[in-house]
Amino acid sequence: MADITNLNFGKAMQVDPTMYPQIKCDKCGYNLFKKEVIMYDVPGVALGAGGGNIPYPIPVYVCANCGTIMKAVREELEAAEKKAKENAVNFKAENTKGTNLIL
Numbered sequence: 036m037a038d039i040t041n042l043n044f045g046k047a048m049q050v051d052p053t054m055y056p057q058i059k060c061d062k063c064g065y066n067l068f069k070k071e072v073i074m075y076d077v078p079g080v081a082l083g084a085g086g087g088n089i090p091y092p093i094p095v096y097v098c099a100n101c102g103t104i105m106k107a108v109r110e111e112l113e114a115a116e117k118k119a120k121e122n123a124v125n126f127k128a129e130n131t132k133g134t135n136l137i138l
Contacts, residue, residue: 058105065100073112 059066077091095112096105104112 060098060101060103061106062103063098063101065098067099068096068105069099071095071097 057066058068060068072092072094075091075093076088079086079089082089082091093112095108097103098105103109
């Protein structure tokens, strides 16, 4: 059994993960995953480092058989990327009102 402490305000909980269904790849049905990393090119200013861009790693789990990113993680990444694009469009629209800038 796994000893999970952080999820219950510091009190240890006994969890037997074998009592729950396994997560399987939504594309091929395989049940083994491996950890991979997606790298984002983040401006140093956004990280408080100033200067140029900094490679920023985001760990993800991919199917060990077909390489598909785990469904829950994929959906979260897609939602975050969509929100980032919307924010960028809104930022450009708000900061170019009344100008002759072509974007």
